[in-house]
Amino acid sequence: MHEVRRGIRWTAVAAVAAAVIAAPAGARAEKVIKAVMTTPVRVLDPIFTTAYAARDHGYMVFDTLFAVDEHFKVQPQMVDHYEVSPDKLTYTFTLRDGLKFHDGAPVTSADCIASIKRWGAVDGMGQKLMDFSKDWVAVNAKTFKLELKEPYGLVLESLGKPSSNVPFIMPARIAATDAHEQIKEQIGSGPFKFVADEFRPDTKVVYVKNPDYVPRKEAPSWGAGGKVVKVDRVEQLNITDPQTIVNALISGEIDFIETAPIDLLSVLQKEPKVKIENVNPLGFTNMARMNQLYPPFDNPKIRQAVLHAVNQEDYLEAQIGNAEYYKKCKAMFVCGTPLATDVGAPEKPDLELAKKLLKEGNYDGTPVVVMQPTDIGILAPLAPVTVQAMRAIGMKVDMQSMDWQTLVGRRAKQDPPAQGGWNMFHTTWVNADMLTPVQNLGVNGRGKVGGWFGWPKDDEVEKLRDAFVRTTDPAQQKDIAAKIQKLAYDDVMWIPGGIYYQPSAWRTNLTGIVKAPVPFFWNIDKQ
Amino acid sequence: MAAFVLKRLLATIPVMAVVALVVFLILRLSPGDPAAILAGDAATPENIARIRASLGLDRPIFVQFVSWVWQLANGDLGTSLLSLQPVARTIGESFGPTLSLAITTITFSVLVAVPLGVVAAWKHGTWIDRCVMALSVVGFSVPVFVLGYGWIWGFAIKLRLFPVQGYVGPREGIGPFLEHLVLPTLTLSVIFVALIARMTRASVLEILTEDYIRTAHAKGVSERRVLIRHALRNAAVPIVSVIGIGIALLIGGVVVTESVFNIPGLGRLTVDAVLARDYPIIQGVILVFSAAYVLINLAIDVAYTMLDPRIRY
Numbered sequence: 001m002h003e004v005r006r007g008i009r010w011t012a013v014a015a016v017a018a019a020v021i022a023a024p025a026g027a028r029a030e031k032v033i034k035a036v037m038t039t040p041v042r043v044l045d046p047i048f049t050t051a052y053a054a055r056d057h058g059y060m061v062f063d064t065l066f067a068v069d070e071h072f073k074v075q076p077q078m079v080d081h082y083e084v085s086p087d088k089l090t091y092t093f094t095l096r097d098g099l100k101f102h103d104g105a106p107v108t109s110a111d112c113i114a115s116i117k118r119w120g121a122v123d124g125m126g127q128k129l130m131d132f133s134k135d136w137v138a139v140n141a142k143t144f145k146l147e148l149k150e151p152y153g154l155v156l157e158s159l160g161k162p163s164s165n166v167p168f169i170m171p172a173r174i175a176a177t178d179a180h181e182q183i184k185e186q187i188g189s190g191p192f193k194f195v196a197d198e199f200r201p202d203t204k205v206v207y208v209k210n211p212d213y214v215p216r217k218e219a220p221s222w223g224a225g226g227k228v229v230k231v232d233r234v235e236q237l238n239i240t241d242p243q244t245i246v247n248a249l250i251s252g253e254i255d256f257i258e259t260a261p262i263d264l265l266s267v268l269q270k271e272p273k274v275k276i277e278n279v280n281p282l283g284f285t286n287m288a289r290m291n292q293l294y295p296p297f298d299n300p301k302i303r304q305a306v307l308h309a310v311n312q313e314d315y316l317e318a319q320i321g322n323a324e325y326y327k328k329c330k331a332m333f334v335c336g337t338p339l340a341t342d343v344g345a346p347e348k349p350d351l352e353l354a355k356k357l358l359k360e361g362n363y364d365g366t367p368v369v370v371m372q373p374t375d376i377g378i379l380a381p382l383a384p385v386t387v388q389a390m391r392a393i394g395m396k397v398d399m400q401s402m403d404w405q406t407l408v409g410r411r412a413k414q415d416p417p418a419q420g421g422w423n424m425f426h427t428t429w430v431n432a433d434m435l436t437p438v439q440n441l442g443v444n445g446r447g448k449v450g451g452w453f454g455w456p457k458d459d460e461v462e463k464l465r466d467a468f469v470r471t472t473d474p475a476q477q478k479d480i481a482a483k484i485q486k487l488a489y490d491d492v493m494w495i496p497g498g499i500y501y502q503p504s505a506w507r508t509n510l511t512g513i514v515k516a517p518v519p520f521f522w523n524i525d526k527q
Numbered sequence: 528m529a530a531f532v533l534k535r536l537l538a539t540i541p542v543m544a545v546v547a548l549v550v551f552l553i554l555r556l557s558p559g560d561p562a563a564i565l566a567g568d569a570a571t572p573e574n575i576a577r578i579r580a581s582l583g584l585d586r587p588i589f590v591q592f593v594s595w596v597w598q599l600a601n602g603d604l605g606t607s608l609l610s611l612q613p614v615a616r617t618i619g620e621s622f623g624p625t626l627s628l629a630i631t632t633i634t635f636s637v638l639v640a641v642p643l644g645v646v647a648a649w650k651h652g653t654w655i656d657r658c659v660m661a662l663s664v665v666g667f668s669v670p671v672f673v674l675g676y677g678w679i680w681g682f683a684i685k686l687r688l689f690p691v692q693g694y695v696g697p698r699e700g701i702g703p704f705l706e707h708l709v710l711p712t713l714t715l716s717v718i719f720v721a722l723i724a725r726m727t728r729a730s731v732l733e734i735l736t737e738d739y740i741r742t743a744h745a746k747g748v749s750e751r752r753v754l755i756r757h758a759l760r761n762a763a764v765p766i767v768s769v770i771g772i773g774i775a776l777l778i779g780g781v782v783v784t785e786s787v788f789n790i791p792g793l794g795r796l797t798v799d800a801v802l803a804r805d806y807p808i809i810q811g812v813i814l815v816f817s818a819a820y821v822l823i824n825l826a827i828d829v830a831y832t833m834l835d836p837r838i839r840y
Contacts, residue, residue, distance in 0.1 A: 042609040042803065043565060043610070048565070051567035051568070122570075122574055124569075164567060164569055180578050180580075181581050199612075201607065201609065203791040239789045240786050240789070241787050241789070243787075248692050248789075253691055405559050405564050405802055405804055408563045409560030411563075412563050414572075453572070
């Protein structure tokens with residue numbers, strides 16, 4: 001059979017093989033990782049957009065001053081050492097030796113300051129840091145200072161923010177681009193170089209090893225530690241069909257799938273040369289979000305009714321259906337992390353209480369417009385679960401199915417639901433974005449101006465968020481976070497729908513996959 | 528003939544102008560906001576508004592349309608809102624895979640379907656005819672993705688004869704280029720073989736009842752010569768029409784096949800652009816599609832005159 005197969009192979013394949021055999025002795029085959037990511041990179045500016053694909057691209061091409069490790073500690077990355085003045089008003093940072101951009105220019109203080117300022121113009125955590133900043137001063141080419149107006153408890157946490165938007169460092173001339181316009185060059189100082197000529201949006205993005213990158217000596221730990229690149233090239237392919245992704249991994253045409261399709265795991269589990277493992281220890285959180293600008297969800301009693309009507313397990317079963325890859329979680333700042341607490345959360349679903357609250361809220365039968373995205377498998381099951389629960393307590397629901405991008409456009413509208421607005425939508429979050437009251441947009445209480453979609457207005461929460469960033473004491477921060485969560489549950493700023501995990505899958509000839517909330521390609525070797 | 532071709536080419540201008548206007552208006556009036564998509568999930572409404580302004584999407588639709596038409600008049604299809612890549616380059620890169628797949632599919636389909644159709648007509652009413660027609664019904668009926676997965680399972684996963692997915696350009700070697708096109712071509716060809724075989728059979732059957740065919744038989748012309756020289760040639764006009772429509776459909780994008788085999792063609796480009804509300808790409812692709820349809824129809828009309836001297840323009 002083998003001979004027959006060989007016989008009908010294309011002769012060109014033999015010619016290619018012959019050419020390979022005839023290659024000069026000692027020539028080493030290029031190590032290439034072919035990976036399929038959850039979403040393809042379309043936008044290449046990780047500051048302009050909060051899209052996770054752009055963030056992942058940023059980690060390939062750019063580097064960060066600080067990074068969070070697996071123990072939630074902020075560690076220096078590009079920074080060699082830093083000092084904090086006794087009054088905690090001045091932070092002095094000194095860069096490591098040998099940091100160079102991909103165009104050969106050295107990384108300087110001016111580059112770092114320009115990059116941080118651009119990030120601070122758009123990112124919520126960055127804006128907060130900028131509010132507290134008096135000045136950023138370049139002391140010399142390698143040292144710069146942050147002077148604060150008053151002590152700020154999250155300076156290092158901000159500069160080491162692990163997820164969108166990550167404060168990546170780029171050359172000052174590129175960082176001079178308005179933060180609301182995309183940068184036109186991909187010159188960073190990160191462990192990989194972007195290959196512009198091979199970039200095909202929606203199809204393929206290629207990175208090659210940056211030979212000038214000087215990794216830290218420490219072992220890799222999340223985004224911190226040594227970013228040692230052990231392959232020559234990483235090709236990220238956009239294969240849209242889940243079955244084709246799985247088939248390509250089985251046949252060895254690709255090496256790595258960031259998120260293996262849950263319903264095809266049984267196929268992959270039968271393959272001896274494929275490994276399946278969850279490498280994102282934090283996972284993802286489901287969120288149900290109500291629009292507080294319009295009836296009926298302008299009424300807290302009715303929001304509470306929905307909160308008590310829904311069951312996290314229903315969401316997770318509909319969405320994942322495999323208890324190995326989900327867990328119930330009441331903590332708004334992610335279970336198993338420093339600020340996690342159950343305070344304020346309902347004990348369990350209670351339909352009778354929900355009906356009582358609905359009655360107390362004088363629900364008048366106003367139909368609730370729930371937007372359901374049908375084109376994203378992980379999101380599609382969430383809305384029907386909530387809709388079922390709302391109907392069970394006597395609410396009228398108008399579930400409108402649409403593609404995710406229509407939903408994204410529509411949820412930005414502050415118009416009444418009858419005029420193109422909405423009452424409710426569901427989304428999911430990478431938990432690295434949910435860890436603190438500053439990052440977690442669900443507890444943003446700024447309302448119509450400065451708030452996140454749904455626009456809850458809660459001045460008490462905002463005062464507590466300010467108090468959270470002012471304190472540098474972790475115990476106080478934990479206490480404040482608990483108070484914020486209590487208020488957020490009382491006000492039903494959002495409904496947590498449980499945590500789920502999406503395992504990755506890779507060929508067993510890959511080793512050294514870094515477990516982290518973001519997919520990293522350093523430390524991975526290919527045999 | 529030259530005047531006819533020139534006239535038809537000039538006629539494409541108003542056609543494409545109407546297409547451009549309609550596409551532009553449909554996109555601007557349909558739900559979805561490119562700025563919100565660009566900004567990402569965690570962006571605030573303020574950020575989205577600023578991005579919208581930086582892209583010029585907050586300007587009146589008429590102003591945006593005039594700006595785009597001016598760009599087109601200068602031979603510029605614009606740049607992608609998301610990737611900032613030139614639209615012409617993006618379409619050009621996707622056109623190669625689509626054209627390759629269209630050529631291999633139509634070539635294979637014609638080579639298989641026309642003889643099948645002729646034989647079915649020649650052996651009208653026999654088991655051969657019934658087999659060909661039964662197979663063509665199956666070809667029409669089986670969904671493309673079922674066929675695609677079937678071929679992949681058999682030829683790529685089990686026998687390891689062909690790759691599961693991907694596209695390799697001819698510049699990277701004719702062997703790999705063809706190797707990657709075999710399974711998608713087989714998948715797409717099934718329906719075209721069915722369509723062309725049925726059309727060929729029907730056309731040839733009709734021609735076989737003509738007086739000149741009986742005359743040819745009476746003159747002692749061989750069966751083979753009657754079928755090929757007299758019947759098939761005179762039956763070719765409707766067959767060419769079907770082939771032309773097939774090419775247009777294939778150029779227009781075969782999204783399912785491109786997705787199953789991960790071929791970065793125009794179909795996937797269009798779907799991805801629509802989902803991302805990447806207006807310049809959608810507008811550019813639709814213009815290219817409309818131009819392709821007009822030109823293919825023109826080519827079919829010209830082919831008629833070669834096949835049937837009675838047709839004159």
